Amino acid sequence: MDDLERLADDIRRAETVVALTGAGISAPSGVPTFRGDDGVWDRFDEGQFAYGRFQRDPAGFWADRVDLQQELFGDDPDPNAAHEALAAMGHAGALEAICTQNTDGLHGVAADTVTAEAAESATATTTILELHGNAQRVRCQDCGSRRDSEPILERAAAGDLPPTCDCGGVFKPDVVLFGEQLPGAAIQRARSLARESDVFLAIGSSLRVQPAASLPQLAAETDATVGIVNLDSTPYDSLADVVYREDVTTVLPRLRELVAE
Numbered sequence: 001m002d003d004l005e006r007l008a009d010d011i012r013r014a015e016t017v018v019a020l021t022g023a024g025i026s027a028p029s030g031v032p033t034f035r036g037d038d039g040v041w042d043r044f045d046e047g048q049f050a051y052g053r054f055q056r057d058p059a060g061f062w063a064d065r066v067d068l069q070q071e072l073f074g075d076d077p078d079p080n081a082a083h084e085a086l087a088a089m090g091h092a093g094a095l096e097a098i099c100t101q102n103t104d105g106l107h108g109v110a111a112d113t114v115t116a117e118a119a120e121s122a123t124a125t126t127t128i129l130e131l132h133g134n135a136q137r138v139r140c141q142d143c144g145s146r147r148d149s150e151p152i153l154e155r156a157a158a159g160d161l162p163p164t165c166d167c168g169g170v171f172k173p174d175v176v177l178f179g180e181q182l183p184g185a186a187i188q189r190a191r192s193l194a195r196e197s198d199v200f201l202a203i204g205s206s207l208r209v210q211p212a213a214s215l216p217q218l219a220a221e222t223d224a225t226v227g228i229v230n231l232d233s234t235p236y237d238s239l240a241d242v243v244y245r246e247d248v249t250t251v252l253p254r255l256r257e258l259v260a261e
């Protein structure tokens with residue numbers, strides 16, 4: 001039995017399987033990663049997108065945000081085979097939750113697609129926790145109402161800076177900016193899922209941004225089997241039971257097949 005077969009066996013026998021995903025799972029969909037080869041933060045100054053900048057200079061923040069969203073999502077990305085493999089594992093009852101750092105919403109799209117195709121056989125749904133929010137939405141800082149990002153980005157690109165709500169409040173991308181607190185409930189839920197997990201998969205993340213990065217350690221501390229799938233090394237590789245230095249679109253569909261056997 002090779003490592004992947006052993007991991008699939010652990011998943012089949014597990015009560016609770018949890019995945020943490022990062023930008024690497026969306027890279028095959030054409031969404032650039034932040035670090036590693038040609039990362040977004042090599043081309044954009046992350047300080048320009050910090051919460052402090054948004055508060056100090058919302059107009060300048062939005063002018064730069066238009067460029068960043070174009071860079072990240074301009075190709076209108078679709079879920080790839082790795083997203084679909086996790087969604088299928090979820091619908092087969094083999095994945096309790098996906099805690100994602102990604103703001104592209106692709107796990108939700110994949111889950112909806114798999115539901116549509118496998119509605120009658122789906123035995124379970126997976127909780128998707130968007131720890132860093134979702135860039136496909138904006139939120140008014142005064143009345144809290146949410147809108148689709150697209151028309152607001154178009155207004156900002158046309159010079160409406162910063163874009164404001166009907167109530168007069170300034171919109172903010174519905175994501176967690178550097179220097180901003182993660183929603184308490186989301187990270188608490190993610191931490192309890194990591195502690196409850198029997199198998200914890202960290203997929204496509206450099207595991208460098210807290211508090212999400214330490215979830216694999218919480219899982220390992222409560223005796224979960226930890227698997228890391230990532231092209232580059234991470235600070236948590238040494239605590240993993242197995243590390244796959246391979247493409248997510250190779251490993252995850254294979255893992256899904258083995259789990260379904």
Ligand code: APR
Nearest residue numbers: 022023024027033034035101204205206230231232247248
């Ligand atoms: N298969 C497997 N791993 C991949 C692939 C792939 N096809 N493509 C890239 N990777 C790996 C890279 O090796 C890299 O280590 O994905 C990882 C992505 O790391 P980051 O770009 O740092 O992304 P992430 O870990 O999600 O960043 C966390 O940082 O800037 C903030 O808010 C942003 O949510 C983000 C957070």
